[in-house]
Amino acid sequence: MENESYVKIMTEWDIVAARQLGRNIAKELEFGTVDQARITTAISELARNIYLYAGQGEIRIERMNVYGKCGVKVTAADNGPGIQDIRKVMEDGYSTSGGLGAGLPGVRRLMDEFDITSSLQEGTTITAVKWIR
């Protein structure tokens, strides 16, 4: 199996496909059941964001091996409108109070590493890594 796999997000069904891909890789890397659920939830959240706000984009999932540390890296990329105020969307309560779910602060909590770049009119790329404990 190659090191990187991806799912194009265009319809709500693609969210399920992205979850499935993430779960398979997490299982294969022998993450525990709790971490499997966390990785999958994070992927789900990122894929939903693409579906809801950018219309389309993709979720890439990579196996990581850095100095013997194993993990999984999730990248969510879209060419959507971009995020006006990143600090605001990273604030606790911003998305949950609007009933939008765990949001990006949730993704950051579920994963070990988190990074976001976004520019208006060009799109958003979010990467998140979870390491095996």
Added chain:
Amino acid sequence: MEIFKSRYRHLLRRYLKESSENALYQAQLFSRKSILQQISPEEIISLHTEALKEILPDLPKEVLLSFDFLLEVMVDYGLAYQEHQSMRDQQLEIKSEIEIAASIQENLLETSIPQLEALDIGATSIPAKQMNGDFYHFIHEGQSVHVAVADVIGKGIPAAICMSMIKYALDSLPESRKSPHFVLESLNKVVEENLEEGMFITMFYGMYDTVNHSFTYGAAGHEQGFYYHSAANSFEDLATKGLVLGVDQNFTYEQYQKQVEPGDMIVLLSDGVTEARTEEGFIERSVITGLIQKYKHLTAQEMVEQIYRELEKMQNYEMNDDFTLIILRRKV
């Protein structure tokens, strides 16, 4: 985590055997400890599944699968829980910042009550929340005592910040411009220029001449005070006309004067006093004059404090607005 795992297994096994209340009590203690250790709900589900697998190895596959399902449901609850905790921490931080701000404000707005042969003065100002949107200020210069009472429409932190501005504007007025209508007109301009749209300040400003015993005053939309005639033992409203500060730059304020006889009292207040709310609704102004009658044998400072205590009690100790009450009484 390993310790939690074996502890959970032990407690669960015991409960399955005994079905006792004691075992359930142990479960409660366990949850308290795991909350302290920031173990999330989905991890508890996982602990449970693992323990169950060991205690009952022959469980049908469907039962175990159902716990995977439950775990998935719990992930979002876990996130919500973590978010609440971090927001609670933030709230504590904000609370302590407000406390510091409130004490800075107290220092900024500090004013001392002038002690004079001719006048007995009492004043109290108590915020409904931590920061006060009411303000009073005394200036004792030569033979006059100036008194200002102001109230920002609105309360809390924004109101309190505005009040600091009023104090410094007052302090920077030149001596020659300290008669009430000048003061009100100057502050009206300051407020109009500096305050956000939709924010207003009401103000009463008075000047007591301690030699001639005249009281000159004016007001900008402020709650009317009372004048107590000692000889007749009667109250009169300190009627004033004037637009609240910050609406019209060019407004001219009227000025009034009263000749003060020995024993007469000037009572100034903010609407937090008259808008005291009891179960029957807002109190009547006569309730306040009644209280002044009741306590008029006391010193002015004791009076304002007693009146505050009674009104606080009438409202079941739930104050809705900042409360400011000032009494000036001619002694001799």
